[in-house]
Amino acid sequence: MKTLSRTTLHMTGSKRTALDMARGRIVLISAIFVISFIIVAGRALDVAVIQGTWGQGQETRTSLLEHKNEKTATVRHDIVDRHGVILARSLKTASLYADPKIITHPETVAKDLTAIFKDMSYGDTLKKLQEDKRFVWIKRNLTPDEQYKILYLGHPGLSFQEEERRVYPQGELAAHVVGITNVDGGGLSGIEASFNKYLGQGTSPLALTLDMRLQHVLKREISYAMTKHRAIGGAGLIMDVRNGEILAAVSLPDFDPNLSGDVKDVKRFNRLTLGVYEPGSTFKLFTTAAYLEKNKNGLGDKFDATQPLVFGRFKINDYHAEDRLMNVAEIFMHSSNIGSALMGHKVGTKDFKDLLSDLGLMTAPDIEIAEISAPLIPQNWGDINTATAAFGHGIAVSPVQLVSAAASVMNGGIKVKPTFILNRDIENKRGIRVVSPETAHHIRQLMRLVVTDGTGSKADVVGYHVGGKTGTAEKNTRGGYDKNRLVSSFLGVFPSESPQYALYIMIDEPKPTKDTYGYATGGWVAAPAVRKTIESMVAILGMEPQEPKDDLKGSLARYVPPKEKINMQKVSHETE
Amino acid sequence: MKLFSRTDQSIISRWWWTVDRRLLATLILLMVIGVFLVMAASPSVAQRIGLDQFHFVIRHSIVLVPAIGIMLCVSLLSLQNVRRLSFLMLAGSIVLMILVLLVGEEIKGAQRWIHLPGFSLQPSEIVKPAFIVVAAWFIAQQKENPNLPGMRIAVGLYGLVAALLLLQPDMGMTFVTTCCFMVIVFLAGMPLRYVCLLGGIGAGGAVAVYHTFSHVKSRVDRFLDPESGDTYQIDKSLAAFQNGGLFGTGPGLGEVKATIPDAHADFIFSVAGEELGVVFILILIAMYAYVVLRGLNRVMDSEDMFVVLGTGGLLSMFGLQALVHMGSALSLLPTKGMTLPFISYGGSSLLGISLAMGMVLALTRKQAKSGVARGGLSIRPIGG
Numbered sequence: 001m002k003t004l005s006r007t008t009l010h011m012t013g014s015k016r017t018a019l020d021m022a023r024g025r026i027v028l029i030s031a032i033f034v035i036s037f038i039i040v041a042g043r044a045l046d047v048a049v050i051q052g053t054w055g056q057g058q059e060t061r062t063s064l065l066e067h068k069n070e071k072t073a074t075v076r077h078d079i080v081d082r083h084g085v086i087l088a089r090s091l092k093t094a095s096l097y098a099d100p101k102i103i104t105h106p107e108t109v110a111k112d113l114t115a116i117f118k119d120m121s122y123g124d125t126l127k128k129l130q131e132d133k134r135f136v137w138i139k140r141n142l143t144p145d146e147q148y149k150i151l152y153l154g155h156p157g158l159s160f161q162e163e164e165r166r167v168y169p170q171g172e173l174a175a176h177v178v179g180i181t182n183v184d185g186g187g188l189s190g191i192e193a194s195f196n197k198y199l200g201q202g203t204s205p206l207a208l209t210l211d212m213r214l215q216h217v218l219k220r221e222i223s224y225a226m227t228k229h230r231a232i233g234g235a236g237l238i239m240d241v242r243n244g245e246i247l248a249a250v251s252l253p254d255f256d257p258n259l260s261g262d263v264k265d266v267k268r269f270n271r272l273t274l275g276v277y278e279p280g281s282t283f284k285l286f287t288t289a290a291y292l293e294k295n296k297n298g299l300g301d302k303f304d305a306t307q308p309l310v311f312g313r314f315k316i317n318d319y320h321a322e323d324r325l326m327n328v329a330e331i332f333m334h335s336s337n338i339g340s341a342l343m344g345h346k347v348g349t350k351d352f353k354d355l356l357s358d359l360g361l362m363t364a365p366d367i368e369i370a371e372i373s374a375p376l377i378p379q380n381w382g383d384i385n386t387a388t389a390a391f392g393h394g395i396a397v398s399p400v401q402l403v404s405a406a407a408s409v410m411n412g413g414i415k416v417k418p419t420f421i422l423n424r425d426i427e428n429k430r431g432i433r434v435v436s437p438e439t440a441h442h443i444r445q446l447m448r449l450v451v452t453d454g455t456g457s458k459a460d461v462v463g464y465h466v467g468g469k470t471g472t473a474e475k476n477t478r479g480g481y482d483k484n485r486l487v488s489s490f491l492g493v494f495p496s497e498s499p500q501y502a503l504y505i506m507i508d509e510p511k512p513t514k515d516t517y518g519y520a521t522g523g524w525v526a527a528p529a530v531r532k533t534i535e536s537m538v539a540i541l542g543m544e545p546q547e548p549k550d551d552l553k554g555s556l557a558r559y560v561p562p563k564e565k566i567n568m569q570k571v572s573h574e575t576e
Numbered sequence: 577m578k579l580f581s582r583t584d585q586s587i588i589s590r591w592w593w594t595v596d597r598r599l600l601a602t603l604i605l606l607m608v609i610g611v612f613l614v615m616a617a618s619p620s621v622a623q624r625i626g627l628d629q630f631h632f633v634i635r636h637s638i639v640l641v642p643a644i645g646i647m648l649c650v651s652l653l654s655l656q657n658v659r660r661l662s663f664l665m666l667a668g669s670i671v672l673m674i675l676v677l678l679v680g681e682e683i684k685g686a687q688r689w690i691h692l693p694g695f696s697l698q699p700s701e702i703v704k705p706a707f708i709v710v711a712a713w714f715i716a717q718q719k720e721n722p723n724l725p726g727m728r729i730a731v732g733l734y735g736l737v738a739a740l741l742l743l744q745p746d747m748g749m750t751f752v753t754t755c756c757f758m759v760i761v762f763l764a765g766m767p768l769r770y771v772c773l774l775g776g777i778g779a780g781g782a783v784a785v786y787h788t789f790s791h792v793k794s795r796v797d798r799f800l801d802p803e804s805g806d807t808y809q810i811d812k813s814l815a816a817f818q819n820g821g822l823f824g825t826g827p828g829l830g831e832v833k834a835t836i837p838d839a840h841a842d843f844i845f846s847v848a849g850e851e852l853g854v855v856f857i858l859i860l861i862a863m864y865a866y867v868v869l870r871g872l873n874r875v876m877d878s879e880d881m882f883v884v885l886g887t888g889g890l891l892s893m894f895g896l897q898a899l900v901h902m903g904s905a906l907s908l909l910p911t912k913g914m915t916l917p918f919i920s921y922g923g924s925s926l927l928g929i930s931l932a933m934g935m936v937l938a939l940t941r942k943q944a945k946s947g948v949a950r951g952g953l954s955i956r957p958i959g960g
Contacts, residue, residue: 030869039908044858
């Protein structure tokens with residue numbers, strides 16, 4: 001009995017102690033909860049009052065900076081030409097949206113809206129206004145007049161959002177280079193796409209190398225030639241051979257970037273950078289340069305152009321009537337395919353390819369525009385490919401590449417990197433030599449000779465010593481080369497003694513006319529366009545004419561007999 | 577109020593005179609505030625996911641009536657019946673949780689829901705209060721009868737429940753259940769060195785969870801380093817408090833709330849902050865603190881270990897859920913999908929918390945052999 005009671009006592013005692021300990025610990029837990037709730041309350045005050053109500057009234061340095069960044073980020077920067085003419089600018093406009101939940105009478109609103117916007121249909125508008133959403137776009141980028149009319153209506157549920165609209169004051173003129181943006185202001189093509197980030201957050205307008213005056217002249221002359229010869233397209237380029245700056249770049253047909261909507265792809269296609277074409281005889285420039293690099297005094301070396309050249313299954317023909325041995329100068333002047341192929345063969349495949357890649361003709365050009373194509377090059381380049389490439393066939397390059405490579409030879413042999421962006425010719429200042437000054441000099445002589453005595457006579461401008469090379473390539477269609485579908489071009493340079501500008505004009509599928517005596521070759525189609533462009537250009541740029549005695553071709557007299565005059569009739573039979 | 581005579585011996589009358597009426601009033605007030613806040617927060621959420629704008633309001637109100645009913649009915653129960661009910665529900669919800677693993681529907685990456693005709697139920701909301709009461713009883717029982725391995729049984733049950741919760745996986749519930757179990761064990765008089773050891777194990781477990789579950793890792797990473805990922809929810813939540821300021825934008829006039837994902841459930845506190853202001857928020861915090869402290873204070877008088885442990889565990893669950901919800905919304909804690917008791921939308925969570933608070937009301941009813949009434953927070957002298 002006693003033992004039992006002691007056990008009971010002990011049990012009760014331990015229970016007491018346990019309960020007391022539990023009570024002490026409840027106090028501890030309560031204290032933890034009190035502290036936690038106080039922390040949460042303090043934090044609520046901190047967020048809502050200290051950071052909220054009080055913080056909003058104060059313009060701290062960081063909030064000002066953030067605000068500034070916000071502002072610059074919303075306005076996309078201008079694109080201007082080299083003289084500051086605006087090519088693209090963003091304007092603040094109002095865009096109209098509706099909140100269908102708030103609109104009380106959709107029928108009335110739709111009727112009023114279609115009365116203001118004639119291009120919107122009543123049915124579609126009504127459908128939009130009855131959608132089960134809180135936000136529907138009605139019309140983007142209103143004019144101030146349209147906005148006033150909407151405000152005057154005073155319908156609830158119609159609201160405006162400030163947006164930017166990209167406008168192109170020059171219209172079609174530089175559309176391919178400048179490019180376009182989508183409705184939300186992101187670059188879609190051209191410089192707008194390739195400099196999208198810079199334009200979105202840059203600090204100053206983006207200046208291009210283009211000169212709108214020259215752009216206008218070039219476009220005018222290419223359009224004229226296209227109309228005259230009923231061509232399907234055309235392209236042209238004016239480049240400063242000293243630093244690679246592109247002063248004018250035209251691709252036709254073109255489009256008006258201000259008009260959104262369906263533009264045919266053919267109009268958006270930039271022939272200068274995205275198109276690749278078999279260059280034809282203009283490529284002989286590089287063959288001759290390669291030959292003269294290997295044979296320093298090779299201008300008088302003779303080649304037998306009397307027999308067609310046979311390469312395995314292939315046969316290279318010359319429609320040329322010169323039934324004799326010709327020296328290098330004559331081959332260039334008469335644009336002999338057999339002669340050029342023989343020269344290419346003598347240079348050798350490896351050295352020829354090396355020069356082409358030094359000139360940047362083997363890889364896609366490095367230029368600041370979104371639309372770039374890599375050249376089409378034979379996959380397994382054998383001797384036959386060297387022979388055809390020597391006269392510009394079996395290889396296709398973009399015009400911008402061709403002109404850059406030619407400029408690299410013409411300017412004295414220093415590699416030129418083409419550029420659309422003003423003051424970005426840093427790479428060109430390094431001066432990578434691709435051909436020797438002597439070779440460059442000879443090429444200039446030869447190009448001048450083509451204009452004074454050869455196929456390019458229609459490009460000459462008195463006093464400006466134009467040099468150049470014609471090119472006529474037959475288009476490669478499915479059934480082989482098509483004699484009636486040509487790409488006729490002229491690659492010019494002036495003044496020949498100390499070149500400043502390279503010009504290139506290419507006409508796609510020109511048709512012969514009466515006053516060209518049935519010919520649609522580069523000499524008849526592109527050369528006159530180049531002449532007229534240069535005539536306007538020298539007036540715009542204020543370039544003074546030079547004395548006739550400065551002429552280059554005189555020194556070539558010992559290679560090309562002065563009595564020899566090229567008969568135009570005969571010339572036009574050649575594949576130039 | 578002379579609704580019932582003190583001499584009336586009916587169940588209802590006895591209940592009226594013994595139940596903590598102030599606690600009950602506070603809880604019902606919270607429920608009413610909850611209806612208004614769900615009304616403010618849910619229409620934009622409902623529209624965003626393509627439902628009728630009053631979808632959540634209606635469903636919340638439908639659950640509210642049975643929830644109040646459950647709370648009142650459970651509060652009528654005697655201690656013995658509370659325990660019996662808990663045993664039944666623990667067994668039932670464990671079975672359901674196993675079923676959820678097998679047939680449950682996956683919502684937002686977690687298997688927590690089981691579809692009953694016309695209603696979907698989250699059994700893990702029910703398992704928490706039931707487990708707390710059962711564990712409290714086993715541990716308290718061991719004090720009465722040292723031969724019963726109460727603590728071991730409780731630990732075993734905890735392992736089972738925690739494993740089932742982790743399998744769903746439901747980190748928040750596991751966290752709350754673990755904390756509540758630790759509170760019970762702590763109150764039961766576990767020596768402090770073991771408490772420290774348990775705390776260490778808990779921290780280790782948290783680290784393990786962080787490395788095991790990718791969504792937990794990403795949430796914690798975003799909390800520790802806001803630059804590391806998307807902090808949209810928390811940014812919007814803080815913006816709501818800032819927009820609200822001292823007195824709020826006024827009911828229904830909040831703007832930021834419309835852009836907060838899950839505003840009606842996991843971020844309802846932010847909606848309250850925007851529309852009713854920080855002054856109201858402080859009152860709300862005070863109400864939750866009042867419920868926890870009043871309940872804990874009331875068991876100071878109790879002579880029954882089961883009541884002390886059970887009430888301590890249940891109130892810790894209630895307080896902890898409120899604190900985690902508020903802390904998440906205020907960016908004091910990593911975002912944790914936890915509902916605000918009695919206020920957030922969510923049928924299962926409302927039923928579960930009503931059940932739990934019904935049990936608290938039942939446990940804290942004045943027992944016949946109650947000691948001296950005391951008010952305020954006081955420390956009872958040792959050995960008194």
